[in-house]
Amino acid sequence: MLRYVAHRLLASIPVLFLVTLISFGLMQLVPGDPAILIAGLQATPEEVERVRRQLGLDQPFHVQLFSWYAHLLRGDLGTSLLLGRDVLDVILERLPVSFSIALYALVLTVAVGLFAGIVAALRQNSLVDQLVMTVALLGVSLPNFWLALMLVVLFAVQLGWLPSGGYVDFREDFWGWLASATLPAVSLAMLQMGLLARITRSTMLEVLRQDYIRTARAKGLPARLVVGKHALKNVMIPVVTVLGIVTSLLLSGSVVIETIFSIPGIGSLLGSSILRRDYPVIQGGLLFVAAMLLVINLLVDLLYAWLDPRIRYGHGE
Amino acid sequence: MASEALSSPLDAVAAPPRRRFPTLRRLLRHKLFLVGAFLFSIVLVAALFADLLIQVDPNRISMRHKFRPPGSEWIFGTDNFGRSQWSRVVKGAQLSLAIGFGVVLLNALFGTLLGALAGYFRALDNLLMRIMDAFMAFPVILLAIGITAALGPGSINAVIALAAVYTPRTARIVRASVLVVREQAYVEAARAMGASNLRILLRHVLPNCTAPLIVQLTFIFAYSVLSEAVLSFLGLGAAPPTPTWGNIIAEGRLYIREAPWITLIPGLALAMTVLGLNLLGDGLRDVLDPRLKVQQ
Amino acid sequence: MTTSPAPVLSVQGLTTELRTERGRFNAVDGVSFDLWPGEVLGIVGESGCGKSMTALSILGLVPQPPGRVVAGRVLFEGRDLLQLPERELQRIRGAKIAMIFQEPMTSLNPVFTVGEQILETLRQHERLGRRAARDRAIELLAKVGIPSPAERLESYPHELSGGMRQRVMIAIALACNPKVLLADEPTTALDVTIQAQILDLLERLQAELGMAVVLITHDLGIVAEFAHRVLVMYAGRVIEEGPVEAIFEAPAHPYTRGLLESLPDPESDRERLQVIPGSVPQLGELGPGCRFAPRCALAGPACRQADPPLARAGARAVACFRAELATPPVERVA
Ligand SMILES: Nc1ncnc2c1ncn2[C@@H]1O[C@H](COP(=O)(O)OP(=O)(O)OP(=O)(O)O)[C@@H](O)[C@H]1O
Ligand SMILES: [Mg+2]
Numbered sequence: 002m003l004r005y006v007a008h009r010l011l012a013s014i015p016v017l018f019l020v021t022l023i024s025f026g027l028m029q030l031v032p033g034d035p036a037i038l039i040a041g042l043q044a045t046p047e048e049v050e051r052v053r054r055q056l057g058l059d060q061p062f063h064v065q066l067f068s069w070y071a072h073l074l075r076g077d078l079g080t081s082l083l084l085g086r087d088v089l090d091v092i093l094e095r096l097p098v099s100f101s102i103a104l105y106a107l108v109l110t111v112a113v114g115l116f117a118g119i120v121a122a123l124r125q126n127s128l129v130d131q132l133v134m135t136v137a138l139l140g141v142s143l144p145n146f147w148l149a150l151m152l153v154v155l156f157a158v159q160l161g162w163l164p165s166g167g168y169v170d171f172r173e174d175f176w177g178w179l180a181s182a183t184l185p186a187v188s189l190a191m192l193q194m195g196l197l198a199r200i201t202r203s204t205m206l207e208v209l210r211q212d213y214i215r216t217a218r219a220k221g222l223p224a225r226l227v228v229g230k231h232a233l234k235n236v237m238i239p240v241v242t243v244l245g246i247v248t249s250l251l252l253s254g255s256v257v258i259e260t261i262f263s264i265p266g267i268g269s270l271l272g273s274s275i276l277r278r279d280y281p282v283i284q285g286g287l288l289f290v291a292a293m294l295l296v297i298n299l300l301v302d303l304l305y306a307w308l309d310p311r312i313r314y315g316h317g318e
Numbered sequence: 319m320a321s322e323a324l325s326s327p328l329d330a331v332a333a334p335p336r337r338r339f340p341t342l343r344r345l346l347r348h349k350l351f352l353v354g355a356f357l358f359s360i361v362l363v364a365a366l367f368a369d370l371l372i373q374v375d376p377n378r379i380s381m382r383h384k385f386r387p388p389g390s391e392w393i394f395g396t397d398n399f400g401r402s403q404w405s406r407v408v409k410g411a412q413l414s415l416a417i418g419f420g421v422v423l424l425n426a427l428f429g430t431l432l433g434a435l436a437g438y439f440r441a442l443d444n445l446l447m448r449i450m451d452a453f454m455a456f457p458v459i460l461l462a463i464g465i466t467a468a469l470g471p472g473s474i475n476a477v478i479a480l481a482a483v484y485t486p487r488t489a490r491i492v493r494a495s496v497l498v499v500r501e502q503a504y505v506e507a508a509r510a511m512g513a514s515n516l517r518i519l520l521r522h523v524l525p526n527c528t529a530p531l532i533v534q535l536t537f538i539f540a541y542s543v544l545s546e547a548v549l550s551f552l553g554l555g556a557a558p559p560t561p562t563w564g565n566i567i568a569e570g571r572l573y574i575r576e577a578p579w580i581t582l583i584p585g586l587a588l589a590m591t592v593l594g595l596n597l598l599g600d601g602l603r604d605v606l607d608p609r610l611k612v613q614q
Numbered sequence: 615m616t617t618s619p620a621p622v623l624s625v626q627g628l629t630t631e632l633r634t635e636r637g638r639f640n641a642v643d644g645v646s647f648d649l650w651p652g653e654v655l656g657i658v659g660e661s662g663c664g665k666s667m668t669a670l671s672i673l674g675l676v677p678q679p680p681g682r683v684v685a686g687r688v689l690f691e692g693r694d695l696l697q698l699p700e701r702e703l704q705r706i707r708g709a710k711i712a713m714i715f716q717e718p719m720t721s722l723n724p725v726f727t728v729g730e731q732i733l734e735t736l737r738q739h740e741r742l743g744r745r746a747a748r749d750r751a752i753e754l755l756a757k758v759g760i761p762s763p764a765e766r767l768e769s770y771p772h773e774l775s776g777g778m779r780q781r782v783m784i785a786i787a788l789a790c791n792p793k794v795l796l797a798d799e800p801t802t803a804l805d806v807t808i809q810a811q812i813l814d815l816l817e818r819l820q821a822e823l824g825m826a827v828v829l830i831t832h833d834l835g836i837v838a839e840f841a842h843r844v845l846v847m848y849a850g851r852v853i854e855e856g857p858v859e860a861i862f863e864a865p866a867h868p869y870t871r872g873l874l875e876s877l878p879d880p881e882s883d884r885e886r887l888q889v890i891p892g893s894v895p896q897l898g899e900l901g902p903g904c905r906f907a908p909r910c911a912l913a914g915p916a917c918r919q920a921d922p923p924l925a926r927a928g929a930r931a932v933a934c935f936r937a938e939l940a941t942p943p944v945e946r947v948a
Binding site: 210211212213215216217218219220221222223224226230231234235238308309310311 | 670673675677700701704705706707708709712713715717720721722723724725726727734735738739770772783786
């Protein structure tokens with residue numbers, strides 16, 4: 002197990018390095034003179050010059066790269082052009098907000114997706130199965146930002162049950178947070194719920210056909226244990242491996258969803274930085290999210306290894 | 319021994335008569351595939367014959383007619399500038415599919431190239447795959463946002479960004495197939511007979527990757543259409559008067575209380591396209607490559 | 615063999631239907647037999663003749679879909695297992711009637727330890743304290759010949775060889791001292807040397823515990839060596855039944871005879887020859903006549919018109935119109 006952890010940690014170092022390189026490279030993609038673009042067309046030559054110096058764009062390429070890493074190592078992701086503040090500070094300040102919504106969506110995804118997938122598999126080809134699979138298919142096909150708008154029309158505008166936007170801090174008012182976070186979390190979770198339900202169902206069907214399930218039944222175990230213990234633990238192994246993808250999709254979705262619901266998280270920060278060309282925020286935000294995902298994927302792999310003894314004892318890859 | 323008796327009932331069961339186009343036949347018996355084909359072909363027809371289907375210029379402003387609900391006069395209603403929603407949504411279909419198609423094309427080209435290189439040339443494999451991993455470490459939309467934000471908004475840039483984001487995923491699949499195929503006896507044989515690497519790749523290895531590739535590209539088509547809508551919703555697609563579905567939804571959002579149809583209809587069109595493509599992908603996977611599981 | 619007044623298990627007219635894409639057919643078709651206390655009953659037949667389905671049907675384990683038991687009775691301790699509610703059946707499975715399977719490599723759950731898989735059976739059926747259960751599990755592993763059993767409790771199946779896994783399966787099956795053991799080809803997937811070890815183990819344990827065993831196999835050699843009585847199955851039916859010595863001495867059914875002739879000669883190293891041409895008919899593509907007729911050298915017109923019933927004479931039974939013609943004595947007897 003320790004060897005496996007060490008191996009995974011080592012393997013993620015080059016990837017992390019490349020991730021930082023890609024984030025740096027994004028700035029190089031900006032066509033023409035980025036200083037002019039950033040400062041705006043109405044800017045005076047002095048202002049453009051100031052921006053250029055502030056971003057180090059007057060330096061040769063290798064110096065820029067070197068200073069990018071020098072700053073990174075000190076945990077410095079740059080300064081927001083618009084807010085004039087440290088990018089990492091801004092991100093960390095907004096992290097709990099995004100985190101609370103994403104966690105809510107993740108819990109919904111796993112609870113509903115897993116449950117629906119298992120029920121569908123146990124009642125294969127029944128009406129329930131067909132219903133679950135249809136909803137799951139819609140979940141992976143409906144655009145989440147559009148779904149969010151429709152949910153707002155229905156639950157906020159027509160029925161008035163939930164707020165149409167805004168965010169209440171969970172540390173101040175939990176129920177207020179729950180009300181404000183429900184529509185965002187549901188629209189954010191739809192895609193992953195559908196995905197997880199589909200994967201869980203097909204995995205469950207596969208597992209239920211295995212010989213060891215027949216053995217469990219032949220031992221006289223009740224269905225509760227055959228399914229809830231013997232099948233479930235085997236289903237969890239492949240399901241856990243998609244948790245990384247699920248989280249990645251959640252973070253992808255948070256840009257539009259946070260923007261639509263005016264939630265002051267990292268997603269909406271990125272959303273608003275795009276149009277204002279606040280490149281350091283975009284660059285730093287992307288890097289931060291990718292690094293976070295690498296850590297999450299590492300945790301997922303460890304969970305996977307813990308669930309599957311064949312890997313835990315070093316027989317797997 | 320009773321040989322005549324042996325060959326009659328048993329053999330008939332063992333070897334069903336061979337038919338032509340077995341794959342096509344199985345696809346045509348796959349109900350959900352047919353539903354997908356139906357949904358997608360509606361959008362495809364709208365896109366191909368957009369100019370015939372549209373009577374009113376999608377950008378013609380007519381303030382007298384603004385906020386007309388869907389009805390006999392305006393099939394899909396009008397928006398805040400009195401523009402025909404029908405014209406805009408149909409034109410949007412054209413743009414969406416063109417963009418999706420562009421992404422799929424670039425993606426097939428580069429994905430196959432990178433995947434084949436990585437799978438076939440051991441020396442390149444590690445480096446290429448680490449780079450792919452790094453690209454895949456970013457959430458899809460976020461990286462696409464980053465790239466389009468850097469390149470500047472616009473349809474072409476959206477295509478480039480989406481192709482860049484999805485290519486590593488395709489490359490992985492091609493690589494995996496190549497790794498399997500290259501060990502196979504007939505490839506060994508070709509190599510032994512002195513065939514060049516390029517020739518082996520083109521003649522033997524790649525044709526065997528087509529099944530997973532087709533399935534993958536169908537799903538990529540679906541994600542691209544969806545992601546492009548997100549990009550243009552965020553203002554990173556074609557500039558506003560251009561009627562992309564994302565643009566229409568973004569504008570309609572402001573009038574969602576008084577004119578919900580502006581948002582509803584392009585969203586339904588988008589959902590229909592993506593649903594159709596997903597069903598096509600599921601069907602193709604079931605028939606062409608049953609071992610593949612549900613993927614991202 | 616002890617002659618006891620009542621059989622432990624009595625199977626009567628068991629019929630299991632399978633519905634597949636290409637139609638429905640009876641994988642088990644009116645199978646009847648009695649299993650007497652302390653007896654080892656061999657069931658033989660080629661691959662696909664319904665041996666496993668018979669065993670699974672008895673315990674209500676037929677995969678559904680595609681299978682379903684449609685007729686028959688399985689009498690055990692005065693009750694018909696086929697009529698019992700699932701809860702009641704669960705009390706019998708693994709406790710009074712246990713089963714071991716053909717595929718040792720896949721029959722154990724890969725994500726639980728060997729110990730857990732034995733202990734959960736004990737927990738399910740018996741009231742034992744933690745310590746007592748653990749001791750019993752160790753004792754069981756020792757009994758099936760697993761070295762350092764206490765340490766093995768913590769092992770996962772992938773750490774064991776096929777033979778060891780089958781021993782674990784046997785330990786699980788014996789955990790609650792069952793009255794009946796259904797052993798479905800327990801050695802087919804194993805090396806020849808391991809095969810012999812496992813069979814010897816089963817024989818020893820059977821004698822020790824006095825349970826009745828249904829030993830399913832397609833290897834007549836195994837039947838000759840370990841079984842008291844034998845049931846020959848063909849395409850879902852019992853076509854011959856009787857004491858092992860009698861049947862090996864004088865097989866009545868042409869199919870049984872063919873099987874015996876395909877046994878390897880102990881003198882030579884040659885592999886078993888396939889003497890019976892053709893293979894077991896699949897699915898419901900069967901005419902009105904005897905199911906073996908298409909492959910039978912002796913089949914006459916009568917054989918193609920009606921299906922011969924299983925006719926009894928003393929301890930023996932055979933389903934063949936031409937039974938008398940098929941009985942030149944076979945010299946080689948195990
Ligand atoms: N899950 C299933 N689906 C469809 N047909 C099945 C299934 N299981 C068994 N069958 C069919 O039922 C028949 C009897 O199968 P069974 O497994 O009982 O044979 P067997 O005598 O145990 O053979 P073997 O020696 O190979 O284990 C065969 O024709 C087989 O093809
Ligand atoms: Mg069998």
